[in-house]
Amino acid sequence: MVKNNAVLATVLFAFVVTVASVSTTFYQLYEINRAKHIDSIFAKHSLIAQIYHTYLLKQISQPMFEANLALYDLYEVREGDKYKRITGGGDLLKQEGKSSQDFDNNLLSDAPYAQIMVSPIASKMIEYQGKIYFLVESTHNAVLLEDRGIESYNPVILLSAYFTLLSVLLISFALIIHRLRPLRRLRKQIARFGEGDMGVSFRTSGSDEIALIANELDTTQNKIRSLIESRTLFLRNIMHELKTPIAKGRIAATMLSEEKQQGRFLGIFERLESLIGEFALIEEITSGNQHLEKNEYRLIDIIDGAIDSAMVEYDSVSSDIDASVKIEVDYRLFVTAVKNLIDNAIKYSPEKKMSISMENNEIVFTNFGPPLKKPLSYYIEPFTKDQPTKDSFGLGLYIVDAILREHDYILAYERRNDLNCFIFVPVKPTKRSIR
Incomplete structure (x- = not known):
């Protein structure tokens, strides 16, 4: 306080x-x-x-x-x-x-x-x-x-002087408190703006220091709002415009007579569609405009939804999760985070298999494979690659990390013998979201 x-x-x-x-x-x-x-x-x-x-x-x-x-x-x-x-x-x-x-x-x-x-x-x-x-x-x-x-x-004269000076001090204190009231209002407005309320206005009347700061913040907010709107419009227009030639390209690819060339072009267009989807998700998360619809879901249902979304065989994913475990999350976003980890774990495992388990409140994704060559912080940055191949972390872990932060989790990594372990760790263990 x-x-x-x-x-x-x-x-x-x-x-x-x-x-x-x-x-x-x-x-x-x-x-x-x-x-x-x-x-x-x-x-x-x-x-x-x-x-x-x-x-x-x-x-x-x-x-x-x-x-x-x-x-x-x-x-x-x-x-x-x-x-x-x-x-x-x-x-x-x-x-x-x-x-x-x-x-x-x-x-x-x-x-x-x-x-x-x-x-x-x-x-x-x-x-x-x-x-x-x-x-x-x-x-x-x-x-x-x-x-x-x-x-x-x-001591009437002395008391008169004392109470006069005390009154001056009280009036001065009251005036200072009155002058500080706009500062408290400004703090609440900044907090609302930080939570994504772009409609808040900092504009105020007056010519004191607090009023000047508030008006400068209002000007800055308008510039930020314009930049965000321009950025959002730009990204959405690009993604919309790209979908049309991709759709046309897929149709044209099906007309190729040679199956090898046809499969190659279809794979390229699928990859482009996947990238556009990831770009859309990144724009939604980083713009601060998303509204999380958190509800309680069974963790096994989230994992099943992620397996379906990743389009991998159920035999490739071993799940050791109690059916009674529930977590409070935005289903769509959390399924995407789990899907990306499943996809990466299988992609970089020689056995093409992985497992999911619970350790206290932590969700552990495990696969057999070579250890990471660099710290995890390197891989959660966008567009990072160890090798110039299409098989890389790319945006996958960046999206996972961004989604987890929105749900008060962090992504951690441990090397256990020959196993890679990616872990969803709750940031606030006192608030047990997994029970």
Whole structure:
């Protein structure tokens, strides 16, 4: 699935990586800005702790302490329930603790109470229901202060920038997917054209790269269609025109008084008719215009039809095939392939005999004779001959190979002792066509 949508998968991967990177970057910015906001608020804590420390040292009175708190918009929380809810359920943003000795040395060295030891003071910054509180504690005292002049951190600007950028990425991704849709349609059209549908049109509107490719394909397809039509018309006209003089030649040959000459001419004309038939079959297979009518047939019936078509004696062909074996093929074409192998096997066997058997799903054609002088790939090319005689493979194995490929088979060759074995091997053994 991924292979069939590699471009889409690549775009989706790039989109996911980009969104993840942007999200990570904005989250880090959020953490940094939040920490700076907390630090800037907590800086106020030093002064509050100092005021509270002087209050504990009795250097300022209670009214003066409260006046200093009001000056910084700080108000003491005195309700016990609210105090417990805030200290127990609030979010701790930051905390810090300093001993009284630090204050004595740095701030209050000239005070008359400088040598008085006070227990260390701990300060906490708490967020509860969107408000900021400071909890200042010593060993024996604690005060919870509400800061009404400061709000908790609100990353609305950062979030706006994040969602704006995310929207741009989503719109860009949607536009890319929209631009890639014609590519998927073009792929389906090319597949239809490859299957032989010559009526498919690649023409499309637009001026982008995909539209230019599609229009160029449409132009190329029209040229290919014209070439195929010209080739088909040319071959069919030639074959039709050749049949007339051949028929006349056969009639004229029967009028010869000398039997030897008559037989020679009749053999020549029969050979020409056979070649025209092979040319017609090759044109049908290679043009891609044939429509295979596949059905299940008993293999022994196909072999019998091939023997009849090859016009050889039944005694020349030994068949060891189970009558229950069936294969799904186009009967006419497959009979032709089997006929050609039977004809070649008998023609090149000194005994003029051959045998057909089954080995698993493979159909094996065996004959006694000399081994092939060249690889099989040489003989399945059209018009190949080892010797300049009329008895050669010619188009026979080329036609066999072409028909087998249309049926998901391949032609193989093995030499077993003194026997030549031509084998029909299924290309997809998992789909058992022979059962």
